[in-house]
Amino acid sequence: MLQTKKSATFTVKNTLITCFGILLAASPVIALPQERWFQIEISIFSNESPIDKSEELWQPARQQLAFPEKIRKLDNLIDILTLDSSNSINQTEVVGRESAVAPRELSPEQREEIILITGPKNQTVNHEFRFFDFSRDDFLQLPPSSSDFQQTNRELERSPAHRLLFHGLWRQVVTNSAFAEPIYVEGGLAYGAQHELQGSLIIRFNEGQDRIVVDANLWFSEFSVVENLTEKWELPTPPKSIANFDDLETSNPDLIFHPIRVYHMQQTRDMRSREFHYLDHPALGLVILVEPYEIPDPISNNSNL
Secondary structure (H helix, E strand, O other): OHHHHHHHHHHHHHHHHHHOOOOOOOOOOOOOOOOEEEEEEEEEEEEOOHHHHOOOOOOHHHOOOOOOOOOEOOEOHHHHEOOOOOOOOOHHHOOOOOOOOOHHHOOHHHHHHHHHHHOOOEOOOOOOOOOOOOOOOOOEOOOHHHOOOHHHHHHHHHOOOEEEEEEEEEEEEEOOOOOOOOEEEEEEEEEOOEEEEEEEEEEEEOOOOOOEEEEEEEEEEEEEOOOOOOOOOOOOOOOOOOOOHHHHHHOOOOOOOEEEEEEEEEEEEEEOOOOEEEEEOOOEEEEEEEEEOOOOOOOOOOOOO
């Protein structure tokens, strides 16, 4: 049985590495030492095998779950922009409205197209209006068309052994640990204010600033309406600054969900840029690719006619 489990794990790793084996070579980046930009892409998926999850002993007393201070979410057009109802776009295509097309039937590419066609409209009237710049804004979720993980994510979504829980693709300045900003992670099914997957990621330099480091502090939870009286599992409440109140509004107030098992993943990995890395865990898997990025020159307002 042990040999079979090792063989299965080896096969999964080889499959993931094969999917990412062919990557476009990026040009060398010339950047100021104090401001080095990188593009980060991460997919986090579940391991649905009960046998693998039982490899370790999971106990509430051994869990140290907490969100770091000054945590932030990735900016997302779907969250911070509204769709202009006066636009001439067909109403059946608008995400979130009652129509013949259910929101879940729209692919990420279709959602992106709808948003870009409609155009941005700031939700806060007192906030200065501006367009988002995919080339220059940091911590902004990039469109699916920019992803190198599309094929692998599709394979994960079709696999009965895994579920894709989170996919992030953004750019940022990478700094040392003292200035690195933790990124909030949530994914999977929502149970009130909690999600199956929650936690944080930190992308930073090592002390010698010759390696990029990912600090993954994640937990995957199983929920039930029946409380586990023999083991008391507790989850930290997401900070108010990043809480998704839509989940609370759409959840059934008569149902109270209790965590009955929590799988904690806390790992740190030193990485070279342009290399695919895989973080393994009995209940979760994380794949990450970090590539240098050069911000394009500003567009001049003066043009020769």
